[in-house]
Amino acid sequence: MPDYRQMWIDLGMDVEKHDLLCEALPEAFGEIYLSQEHRPEGMNFFYYVVSEIHGVRPAELIEHQKQGGKVFGTFCVYVPDEVIFAAGAIATGLCGGSQFWVPGGEKVLPSNTCPLIKASVGARLDRTCPFFRIADMFIGETTCDGKKKAWEILNQDVPVYVMDLPQMKRAKDVAAWEDEIRLLIAKVEEFTGNKVTPELLGDAIRLINRKREALARLYRTRQNSPVPISGKDALLVSQIAFYDDPARDADMVNKLCDELEQRIAGGEGVFPANAPRIMITGSPMAIPNWKLHHIVETSGAPVVVEESCTGVRYFEHLVDESQTALDGQIRALAERYMQINCACFTPNPGRIEDILRLVKEYKVDGVIDYSLQFCNLYTTESYLVQQALKEAGIPVLHLETDYSEQDFEQLRTRVGAFLEILGK
Numbered sequence: 001m002p003d004y005r006q007m008w009i010d011l012g013m014d015v016e017k018h019d020l021l022c023e024a025l026p027e028a029f030g031e032i033y034l035s036q037e038h039r040p041e042g043m044n045f046f047y048y049v050v051s052e053i054h055g056v057r058p059a060e061l062i063e064h065q066k067q068g069g070k071v072f073g074t075f076c077v078y079v080p081d082e083v084i085f086a087a088g089a090i091a092t093g094l095c096g097g098s099q100f101w102v103p104g105g106e107k108v109l110p111s112n113t114c115p116l117i118k119a120s121v122g123a124r125l126d127r128t129c130p131f132f133r134i135a136d137m138f139i140g141e142t143t144c145d146g147k148k149k150a151w152e153i154l155n156q157d158v159p160v161y162v163m164d165l166p167q168m169k170r171a172k173d174v175a176a177w178e179d180e181i182r183l184l185i186a187k188v189e190e191f192t193g194n195k196v197t198p199e200l201l202g203d204a205i206r207l208i209n210r211k212r213e214a215l216a217r218l219y220r221t222r223q224n225s226p227v228p229i230s231g232k233d234a235l236l237v238s239q240i241a242f243y244d245d246p247a248r249d250a251d252m253v254n255k256l257c258d259e260l261e262q263r264i265a266g267g268e269g270v271f272p273a274n275a276p277r278i279m280i281t282g283s284p285m286a287i288p289n290w291k292l293h294h295i296v297e298t299s300g301a302p303v304v305v306e307e308s309c310t311g312v313r314y315f316e317h318l319v320d321e322s323q324t325a326l327d328g329q330i331r332a333l334a335e336r337y338m339q340i341n342c343a344c345f346t347p348n349p350g351r352i353e354d355i356l357r358l359v360k361e362y363k364v365d366g367v368i369d370y371s372l373q374f375c376n377l378y379t380t381e382s383y384l385v386q387q388a389l390k391e392a393g394i395p396v397l398h399l400e401t402d403y404s405e406q407d408f409e410q411l412r413t414r415v416g417a418f419l420e421i422l423g424k
């Protein structure tokens with residue numbers, strides 16, 4: 001493994017503190033990932049990316065900056081990466097998924113803020129994540145209250161541009177999002193000095209669509225029984241898609257799918273065909289948050305689909321590629337992104353329709369409705385989600401947790417009891 005220490009020093013990181021994270025991650029990763037049996041060969045690329053998580057991709061981003069390019073950090077699946085790539089810049093997901101960063105966030109945020117926000121702020125302010133150091137500009141959005149206020153705090157340390165996401169889905173809201181995308185284009189053009197032309201935007205739309213198609217193909221393999229890949233592995237692929245090079249990522253996901261489709265043809269799986277099939281719905285799981293998947297799968301049940309932003313919400317629906325003029329392309333982007341069903345919208349019946357549809361498509365036996373602690377949106381919407389699932393006769397378990405290990409055994413007990421109810 002190359003020595004990235006000088007790179008981290010040059011980024012102004014707190015390398016001693018960062019060493020503690022580097023020591024803890026391989027052990028956790030080995031225990032959670034490498035202990036799995038019958039792992040697909042195609043996962044080795046993704047394991048490698050994690051093993052070098054603060055090295056390889058950050059070095060590529062820095063190289064891009066040396067060539068005069070910019071890097072934008074994003075926190076939400078509504079922010080259109082296409083605009084950023086069309087301007088010759090790189091977009092990278094920045095959501096924090098580790099407890100390691102939470103105390104740093106708590107220095108400036110109320111403790112009853114969701115761990116994803118605390119970890120994201122902590123990773124920047126404590127200077128312990130290269131991605132948070134490299135990004136020239138952060139792009140926030142007006143989704144939940146915690147994030148809205150966090151942008152103001154982060155903006156004292158790094159430029160943060162905020163997109164105003166509408167919270168309803170009327171025609172005027174789609175038009176408003178279209179306007180926001182226009183403003184983003186203007187901002188990105190000003191910041192990079194590059195023009196977003198219809199040709200470049202068309203290329204970027206195809207690039208990101210290709211990644212979405214690869215992820216959709218991966219998820220389709222999980223509709224089979226026995227399931228050819230664990231939920232933990234699929235989650236990891238999804239998490240890496242947020243920050244890897246999109247073209248390479250699509251290639252590697254497709255390569256993995258070739259292998260999984262062979263497994264399906266041969267009737268091979270990673271769990272017995274009669275194991276209860278679980279869907280997880282709710283708050284996103286930013287890398288390295290693998291806690292709930294690990295508990296469920298080591299209790300004997302595969303997670304076969306995630307209705308979340310680190311799941312189907314990230315890749316379902318393609319942007320219309322037939323538009324060749326900027327206006328039509330921006331409209332197509334707005335229409336695609338406004339089809340995502342986040343709990344920040346009211347009303348949000350589309351999410352419940354998605355959950356019920358996914359139950360059928362993935363032959364789900366039980367749903368775990370997951371909220372990050374203090375995530376008001378998903379915890380509150382949980383009432384409607386549980387109601388709809390109960391009416392449809394689908395067993396559901398609501399769990400609220402954070403990034404710490406404190407409730408690990410308690411969660412395992414509750415998951416175990418739920419799996420027994422599923423009675424397979």
Ligand code: SF4
Pocket residue numbers: 075076077078143144283284309340342343344
């Ligand atoms: S849950 Fe909502 S706010 Fe969070 S990343 Fe997804 S769309 Fe954005």
Ligand code: SF4
Pocket residue numbers: 114115116117143144145146147283284372374375376377378
């Ligand atoms: S998990 Fe919930 S509270 Fe946290 S950033 Fe996402 S929407 Fe906001």
